[in-house]
Amino acid sequence: MSDQAPETPAPSIAYQNWLKRQGIERRKIQIGRLLLLIGFLAIWEVAPRAGLVNPMLTSYPSAVWRGFFELVAQGNLAMHIGVTLLEVLISFAIAMALGTLIAVVLWLSPMLERILDPFLVVLNALPKIALVPIFYIWLGPMGSIYAVAIAVALFITILMLYTGFSQTDPNKIKLARTLGATRRQILGKVVLPGNLHTFMATLKANVGLSLVGVIVGEFQASKAGLGYLIVYGSQIFRMDMVMAAIVILGLISVAIYLLIQSTERLFRR
Known part of the structure; x- marks a missing residue:
C-alpha cells in the first residue's frame, strides 16, 4: 500500500472563473465606496469655499x-x-x-x-x-x-x-x-x-x-x-x-x- 496522501483534485475551470468574478465584484464595491467618499469630501470642501453654504455652519x-x-x-x-x-x-x-x-x-x-x-x-x-x-x-x-x-x-x-x-x-x-x-x-x-x-x-x-x-x-x-x-x-x-x-x-x-x-x-x- 502507498503511504502517499491522495492528491486533491484541481479546481475546475468554472470554479476558477467564479472566483475571478467574485474578486472583480469585490474590487468594484471597494472602488465604488472610495469614489463615494472622495466625492462627498470634495463637495463638502468646495461648497463652503464657493459660498454655496455658510462655512460657519x-x-x-x-x-x-x-x-x-x-x-x-x-x-x-x-x-x-x-x-x-x-x-x-x-x-x-x-x-x-x-x-x-x-x-x-x-x-x-x-x-x-x-x-x-x-x-x-x-x-x-x-x-x-x-x-x-x-x-x-x-x-x-x-x-x-x-x-x-x-x-x-x-x-x-x-x-x-x-x-x-x-x-x-x-x-x-x-x-x-x-x-x-x-x-x-x-x-x-x-x-x-x-x-x-x-x-x-x-x-x-x-x-x-x-x-x-x-x-x-x-x-x-x-x-x-x-x-x-x-x-x-x-x-x-x-x-x-x-x-x-x-x-x-x-x-x-x-x-x-x-x-x-x-x-x-x-x-x-
Whole structure:
C-alpha cells in the first residue's frame, strides 16, 4: 500500500472563473465606496469655499483637519477619546450581559415573557433622551452617562435576542425533547449555539446604540469626552472642532464594528 496522501483534485475551470468574478465584484464595491467618499469630501470642501453654504455652519475638511491637529497640540485629545471609549465599552458590555441574561430568563419562563412583553415594547419605544435629567438627579454626572447608554441599548438587546431564541428551528427543539432534554439543556445545546448570528447582529447594533447613549449623556453632564468637545465647540462657534470630534466618533464606531466582524468570522470557522 502507498503511504502517499491522495492528491486533491484541481479546481475546475468554472470554479476558477467564479472566483475571478467574485474578486472583480469585490474590487468594484471597494472602488465604488472610495469614489463615494472622495466625492462627498470634495463637495463638502468646495461648497463652503464657493459660498454655496455658510462655512460657519458646516466647516470643511481642510479646516476639520487643522482643528484635529489643534486638539492634538493642546495635549488633551487622547484623554477625551479615552474617556468616551471607556464609557462606551463599559456600557456596551453591561447592556449585552444584562440583556442576554434577561432574554434567557424570558425564554425559560414563557409566562413571565407574556407578562413583561408590553412593558418591554413600551420601554424600548420610549425616547431615552427624556430620561437624561432624571438619571442626572438620581445618579449624578458620571452615573447618568452610563445609565443613559445602558438604557438605550438594553431593551433592543432583550427584544432581538428573545426573538432569535423563539425562532430557533422547532424541529431541533422537538428532537431534543424526544431525547429527554430539559428546557435548560435545550437552551444550552440548541438555542444558544443556534443563535450565533443573532448575537453578532445584536453586538453590531449595540455598538452604535451605546455610542449614542454615551454622547447624549456627555452632552448633559460630562466635563470630558468627545460629547463634551462637541458641546464646547458649538458654544464657541468652532465647527471645525465639532466636526473633528464627530469624525473621531465615526472612526471609533468603524473600529469596534470591524473588531466584532473579525470575531464573527472567527466563531463561524
